[in-house]
Amino acid sequence: MVADMIPPAAAPAFLANAGWSDAAIVPLAGDASFRRYFRVLDGGRRAVLMDAPPPHEDPRPFIAIAEHLLADGFAAPRILARDLTQGLVLIEDFGDLRVKEHLDADPAEEMATYARAIDLLADLHRLPAAQVPPYDRAVYQREAGLLTEWYCPAIGLDVDVDAYVRAWDAVLPVVEQSASPTVTVLRDYHAENIMLIDRVASHGLGLLDFQDALAGHPAYDLVSLLQDARRDVPVEVEAAMLAHYKAMANPPADFDAAYAVLGAQRNAKIIGIFTRLWKRDGKPRYLSFLPRMWGLLERDLAHPALAPVADWFAANIPADQRHDALQEFAPI
16 A cells, blocks of 8 residues: 555544444545545445545535535435545445546447437536536636646746737637536546446436536536547547537537637646646656647647637747657656
8 A cells, every 4th residue: 555545544433433433444546636535345335435635625515516416317426424624525436437447448339438428418518507616717817827837837938928818818708708508517527537337327427526616618528528638539539529419409609619719728727737746746647648638739729719829839839849848857
């Protein structure tokens, strides 16, 4: 057991109070945040212990969104017990079969599995948004700014940050003034956060990692799914799934432009986040995803709606300072 996956000291007492006093606690996963997950085993029972230590983490948004999704008929984990002071939450265990590993083992299932994930989003987008903060200009700009805050200094580039902000201000109205409905945006809806579960509800898909949900444009979670930061989604799958979604949702004519803008915004953000995970948090493995992220970002920047942002990138980050440019600093 690695040191950072030792169960929290408060876990045994928490589990005992929840009726799991004889349970074994085994490491399950960590993630890019301070959250950690452990599997709790007690005879034939199993659950997942989320360790969301304060002050770094607050499990209340996860609990609130889980309960909202459950009430709307989606398969979020049921909350079995909670101790908000300790940051401990006992949740339903969806097992081990994530979409990513399922498709790694059976690529022939790709179209069918992604279609189910798209069907789930279409269902979600027919419902009123959860009572969560808006995905607004300030959030978009703060997130996009992670690229200039972390990536550019990491490769020694002195860029025009003010012009970067102006470029995003020029393109974000495509999203903000869209005729699309405001929906619950899960924000990390991708193959590593979707579980295949044995139930009819929610298209047989279990949802994870939605605690940062906001109310925003429906294209964002499509980007998260189809321009996956950690998995190559073939362009023909992306195109087919976008067509599948449009056939059900009948979005307005500006949808493709909004999808491209949100794709560029999300991919720029992730490049910044993954660089930060290396520089600040000592997690160099995230650098291995940067070539994929740059490729996706450049595809999005080719859309006419992104012209001001594309021009900024052309003027400030040369092609040879993208993709694997960080390899000389931390081999990928």
